[in-house]
Amino acid sequence: MISRNSMINMNNNKVNVDILNNQMTTQKKISRPSEDPIIAIRALRLRSNLNELDQYYERNIPDAKSWMEVTEDALENMQTILDNIYSQCVNGATDTLTQDDRSAILKNLQSLRDQVYTEGNADCAGRHVFTGYKTNKQLTFGENESETAYTITENISYEDIEEKRYYSNDVVLPNTMDEVVVGVPIADMPQEHANKRIRLSYEETETLQADNLKYYNEDTESWENLGSMVLDGALVSVVTDMSYDDWAADDFYVGDTQAIYFKETGELVLGKDVANQLSTQKTQLSVTYDKKGFREGELRPEHYFDCVDISDPNNTITYTKENQEIQFTVAFKQSITVNTQASDVLDASIGRDVDELTNAVQAAIAAHDKVKKLEAMQKEQQYSDPAAQAGLAEWLEAAKKEAVYADDNMQKLYSKGVGKFQKYKDTVTLARTDLGSREDRLLLTETRMSNQQATFEQLKSRNEDMELSDIIIQYTAAYNAYQASLQASSKANGQTLLNYL
8 A cells, every 4th residue: 555655646746747847848837738728728719819910910900001001102193293283274374375385384294194094003012902893903004905895884964064165267377379369268267166065084985876875864763865855845956976077067066955976075065955954953964885995094994984895795794883992801890991992083084184285285386386387478588479468467367366266275274174183182182181091090900909919918928838937946846746755655665564574
């Protein structure tokens, strides 16, 4: 009995020394769950929570910050570009411009036109940040694509109806004496025509079917063909097969109850009564049209409109415009939207507005060049006779009238551009403000996750780890007890029953 009990006690002391030796080596309280199930269960929970915190703090939050930083840089560049265009509009709205001033404005606008949408192609680690879920696609076409075709449905507000000036009888400089002498009759003098129009986001479209031009009827709460609208007892006349050149040859005439669509310019010109009706009733329009062929830098329709890619008739792709927020989980049950969608920042009309401003500058430059050329012709010897001088006087009068119209049109367009680009700037500013608020939330979350990570690390350490100094003290005591048990057992086991017989 003494021997058996001694062996049991020695083994217990030996096991205790072994446990403490493992703890001293690993500095962990347990090496197997069976040693202390409570510590093991708590360790599993803490490690699981800590793994989630590490995922949030070390991966998700840095990824979200990177995405937002790229977006912020792009938005800042967009605002700088729009500021520059706005400044050009302010300059162009003055009536004291010289030819050099116009040339400088034209050069600046052309460079800004190419850059304004390029910023929308910004990417973070190969993922485009402004294109919603379609992060593998650029915002714009990267090259000319002549065979690419889309069916696009564009919704238009009555607020998009605006006045545009059109000009007929542009001066074509005479090249021969006969042309000079003929002069310019009063009827052929440059003329200005003002019409109401709605401009689509694309030009050079395919012929529009009249049935694809609809308005929202508040009375029936349904979309109906614009040609079914009744004005003064007559239906609205919708024309979609007239060419722009034919319309220009007809002095840009449009009937009061007429709507004419021009595929060359992507414009819907409205008669006075039609425009008034749409504006008064605050009517919404919907236009469905086909476009084949896109230039480098043009917006991809799928990022802005409901559309169908019909490039391959056997494999069409349908896109539905929807809110596509990309959210990152940055904390326990907390997500944050990291992306800013292009349609919320860059208006599809910006490029076309810049194009119209550029065209206005080019028209003004060309008109003043004609005046200079005719003034120079008046001084040439070959046109010194009275008949030629009289003819040139008429040509010069026409050219000056064209120049006055061009300057006036440019000034009005740029004055209107000041308001338009101020709105575009405000939109970008609003997007930057929204992004900034989300970045602030992310920084607060990052700080909280950092503190939680430190707290859970401490809890995990307290649950699993042991201080080396404490283990050494316990180990020394257990080892001494084990040595003492060996000595006691050796003395007790030295005596047997035979010693007493």
